[in-house]
Amino acid sequence: MPVWFMRQAGRALPEYRLAKGSLSILDAVKDPSLVAELTVQPVRRYGVDAAILFSDIVVPLAAVGLDIRIVPSKGPVLDEPFASEKDLDRLRPLVPGEDLPCLADSVGETIRALSGVPLIGFAGAPFTLACYLVEGGASRDFSATRALLHRAPHVFAELLDRLAGIVLEYLSVQVEAGVHAVQLFDSWVGVLSPYDYAKAVLPATRRVFDDLAARYPSVPRVMFGVGTGELLRLLTSTGASVVGVDWRVPLDEARRRIGPHYAIQGNLDPAACLAPWPVVAEEARRILYQAGSAPGHVFNLGHGVLPGTDPGILAELVSLVHSEGRAGLAGPEQA
Numbered sequence: 244m245p246v247w248f249m250r251q252a253g254r255a256l257p258e259y260r261l262a263k264g265s266l267s268i269l270d271a272v273k274d275p276s277l278v279a280e281l282t283v284q285p286v287r288r289y290g291v292d293a294a295i296l297f298s299d300i301v302v303p304l305a306a307v308g309l310d311i312r313i314v315p316s317k318g319p320v321l322d323e324p325f326a327s328e329k330d331l332d333r334l335r336p337l338v339p340g341e342d343l344p345c346l347a348d349s350v351g352e353t354i355r356a357l358s359g360v361p362l363i364g365f366a367g368a369p370f371t372l373a374c375y376l377v378e379g380g381a382s383r384d385f386s387a388t389r390a391l392l393h394r395a396p397h398v399f400a401e402l403l404d405r406l407a408g409i410v411l412e413y414l415s416v417q418v419e420a421g422v423h424a425v426q427l428f429d430s431w432v433g434v435l436s437p438y439d440y441a442k443a444v445l446p447a448t449r450r451v452f453d454d455l456a457a458r459y460p461s462v463p464r465v466m467f468g469v470g471t472g473e474l475l476r477l478l479t480s481t482g483a484s485v486v487g488v489d490w491r492v493p494l495d496e497a498r499r500r501i502g503p504h505y506a507i508q509g510n511l512d513p514a515a516c517l518a519p520w521p522v523v524a525e526e527a528r529r530i531l532y533q534a535g536s537a538p539g540h541v542f543n544l545g546h547g548v549l550p551g552t553d554p555g556i557l558a559e560l561v562s563l564v565h566s567e568g569r570a571g572l573a574g575p576e577q578a
């Protein structure tokens with residue numbers, strides 16, 4: 244069974260802290276050999292079956308000229324948040340090649356360094372990017388963004404539509420350069436009701452995946468968000484081929500909601516990985532059991548690796564999934 248971890252690169256790894264030093268992420272992504280090194284580190288350390296490109300969801304926003312920065316332990320910050328229709332003028336289309344001159348080289352160099360291990364490209368979904376633009380930073384409940392959705396639905400729709408255009412071009416550059424799958428992180432979409440999601444967010448998200456599928460039909464498309472239990476069925480309408488599930492919904496129940504036609508990715512609680520190994524092993528076995536015997540489970544955490552995680556635990560977790568996961572049992576020795 245395949246396994247990788249969201250946010251597998253980063254502060255849990257001492258070699259990451261060493262290689263990146265004090266460089267901001269937004270500068271680090273401009274150096275293709277550093278991107279390749281940071282992307283490969285978790286593959287070497289954990290033996291995961293896929294790498295995820297080292298970047299950040301706000302990289303394409305900075306690339307179209309927004310003054311957005313990443314503040315350590317806070318995340319992305321925009322000093323002048325979007326509040327009204329006139330702010331839409333600050334969001335111009337992304338010009339592939341010109342706005343991210345190093346991206347294709349970074350993907351190419353990373354693929355060479357991975358020697359055969361698949362590379363996942365990614366972007367933030369329009370709603371989650373809008374959250375950072377409207378809140379100006381992290382938030383508990385994203386109430387300013389939800390208020391904009393209700394207060395000015397046409398501005399909200401236009402904002403998401405422009406973001407969808409940027410995301411589509413950003414992902415297309417990654418696919419053209421060779422990534423083997425793409426994931427949309429709609430991390431904060433769980434704050435929405437299914438009704439608001441279907442009406443105000445789904446159309447822009449679906450546009451990204453439908454246009455991508457039309458351009459590159461064979462590239463798998465993963466959709467992921469946190470707290471999406473009530474949205475799982477709707478997430479299958481985004482045009483995704485794989486639906487990510489956080490740790491709140493047991494995978495057997497998630498399978499009922501998602502149906503048989505999609506692969507499922509998840510869903511070990513990242514906080515469980517801070518416990519001693521026997522506890523992590525038991526949790527991992529529960530997830531393998533709940534995933535059942537149907538094909539199409541990609542083992543992952545229910546959200547990103549937490550910075551304090553012991554890298555040794557994640558390496559053991561990968562071994563367990565490989566030896567006890569369904570595909571492991573059906574491997575060459577049994578075939």
Ligand code: CP3
Pocket residue numbers: 249250251252253254267268295296297298299300301313314315316317318319365428430547
């Ligand atoms: O292996 C990987 O996944 C690394 C690539 C990656 C990063 N960010 C690098 C990063 C990915 C896939 C992301 C996605 C991302 N960025 C998301 C979606 C995934 C999720 O967790 O829901 C979101 C919401 C962001 C925005 C963001 N950027 C946050 C919330 C933070 C953390 C702030 C903090 O310091 O706690 C960042 C910064 C960031 N992006 C770091 C890394 C490795 C840590 C800061 C650093 O090392 O400089």
